[in-house]
Amino acid sequence: MLTVENTLKWLELFNAKIQAEKDYLSELDTPIGDGDHGNNMSRGLLAVHEALTTQSATDVPSILKTTAMMLISKVGGASGPLYGTAFLEMAKLSSTTLEVAPLLAAGLAGIQKRGHAQVGEKTLIDVWTPVIQAVEADMLDGATIETAVMATKDMQATKGRASYVGERSIGHIDPGAASSGYLFTTMLMAGVVS
C-alpha cells in the first residue's frame, strides 16, 4: 500500500541508488547504446528529489505526478518518456487505489503504450513484468528482481537503440532493466509492499 511517507522514502532511496550507480548504468549503455543511461537517470532523479523536497506534497497522486513531470522534462533519453509515462499512469490511478500491484500494472501499461515493446525485447519491461507478477502473488523479493535483470543479458534487443546492433546486443545486461531493478529493490527497502 502506498502512503505519502513510504512513497517519499522510496523515491529518495531510488534517487540515492541511481546517483550511486550512475557510472555503472552508463557503462551498461555503452556497448549496446549511447552510453548515457546513468547520466539521464541521474539528471531526472535529481530533479525529482529537488521538486519533492521543495514542494512538500501531501498526497500520493501529486507525489507521483511531480515525479512523472520531472522525469519527462529532465531525462532526455528514451527512459524519460518511458519512466515518465509510467509514473503519470500510476499518479492517475492512485486517486482511486493505493494498492501496489494495480498501480505498477498501470505504470507498465503506460510504458507499453509509449514504447510498444513486448516481453523478451530486452527492455525495462522485462523487469516490470515479472516484478508485477510477484507482487500480485505476494512473493516479491530481491532474488526475483535480480533474476529478471540478469535475464536480459541473453536477450537480443528488438526495441530502442540496442536493436541497431542486432545479435551483438546479446551478452549485455539492458541498462533500463538495471535501473528498473533499482526502482524495485528500493521499493522493497521502503516497505511499500507489506
Add this chain to the structure above:
Amino acid sequence: MLTVENTLKWLELFNAKIQAEKDYLSELDTPIGDGDHGNNMSRGLLAVHEALTTQSATDVPSILKTTAMMLISKVGGASGPLYGTAFLEMAKLSSTTLEVAPLLAAGLAGIQKRGHAQVGEKTLIDVWTPVIQAVEADMLDGATIETAVMATKDMQATKGRASYVGERSIGHIDPGAASSGYLFTTMLMAGVVS
C-alpha cells in the same frame, strides 16, 4: 568544328548571357525548385570566365577541361556536376575530334551517366537531345532551340528537385533547359557550327 578562337568566344558569350539572365533563371527555379539556378550558373560561369582569361589556354581540350573543373567546383547545385561532366566528356573526346556533333553527343552521354535522366523527364536533356539531332542533320537554328526549351513547359518532372512537386511541375519551363538553351544559342552566335 571547334577551334580555340570560337570555343573561347562561345564560352564568353554564354557567360554574358547567363549573367544577363541570372534572375530569370532563378525565377524559373522558384516554383519547381529552390530558386537558385541563376545564381548557381552565374557563379560557375564567372569562375570559367576568370580561369580562361587568366590561364590563356592554347588548345581546345584544355579550354573544355578548365570549363568543366570550374563548373564542377563552383556551381553548387545539380547543374554543376551535370554541366561539369558534360564539358569533361567533351574535353576528353576533343583530343580525338573537334567535330561539334560527336562532342555534344559525348557531353550528353556524360549528363546521362551523371543524372540518369531520359528524354521527357523535364531536364536539360530535353534540350540537348533535339539540338544534337539538328546539328547532326546540319539544321540547327534558334527556332529549334527555342521550341525545345518551351516544350519542357508541358512536361512533368520525374528527376531533380522539380520531381518532388509531381504534377505541379507542369506549366513551368525547366530552368536547366532554359540555361542549356542559352548554351546553344550562344554556340550558334559564336559560329561553332558552320
Add this chain to the structure above:
Amino acid sequence: MSDYGVVIVSHVPEIATGVAALINEVATDVSVTTAGGTDEGGVGTSALKIQSAFESNAGQCLLAFYDLGSAKMNLELAQELTNKKVYLYDVALIEGSYTAAALLQVGTDLATIEAQLAPLKIK
C-alpha cells in the same frame, strides 16, 4: 494550405535547424518549427521543447518528423499536451520532411502528401 505546418524533431539541435534550412529553400511560405536536443542543449529530445515547437508553429495542423525512436516517444507525449492536430510520420526525417514541405508549398492536399510519404516509411 497555410493552416498546415511542419515540425522537425531531432536528438541534435544542428540537425533540426539544418533540416529547417534545407526545407526553407523550397518551401518559403510553410511554417517550419524545430525541437532539437534536450532542454540543456545536449543530445536527446524533450517533450516540452517539442510542445513549444507545436505552439510556436503558425499552422494548426502539424506534420511532424523525427530521427530516432526515443524522439517519437517524446513526440507522442507532446501530442497529448497540445490542442493542435499533429500527424506523426514514421518516415526518413530529412527526405520525408523535405517532400512534405515542397508539396505543402504548392498547395497539395494532405491525402496526396501522405501518399507521397508512404514509400519513405522506414520506422
Add this chain to the structure above:
Amino acid sequence: MSDYGVVIVSHVPEIATGVAALINEVATDVSVTTAGGTDEGGVGTSALKIQSAFESNAGQCLLAFYDLGSAKMNLELAQELTNKKVYLYDVALIEGSYTAAALLQVGTDLATIEAQLAPLKIK
C-alpha cells in the same frame, strides 16, 4: 573494421556535422567525416569538399550517405577522383548512416551491414 569509415554529405553544413555528432554517440571508434554545403558554405554540395571528406577519413573503405539527388551526383564525381573504395547508399541519410555506424562500432562485416541497410533504401 577500423579500415572502414563513414562519410556524410548534405546540402546544409549543420546537417552534416549534426549527423556526425549523433553517430559519434554510438560509434566512438568509427571515423566519420563530413561534406556539408558548397565551398562558400552556402546550401548545396561540392565534389571537391566531398573528395576532402574522403581523403581525411581514417578509413580506406568508405560508406557514404547523402540527402538529396544532386548530392549523389557530386558524390559519384568525387568517387571518380579518389583511390579509396567508396560504397554509396541510396538510403535515408540520418537513419541509414546511424545504422551503419552502430554496426561498424561492434565490428559487423559489410555484407551484414548492407543487409541491414536494404530496408532503408528510399532513393
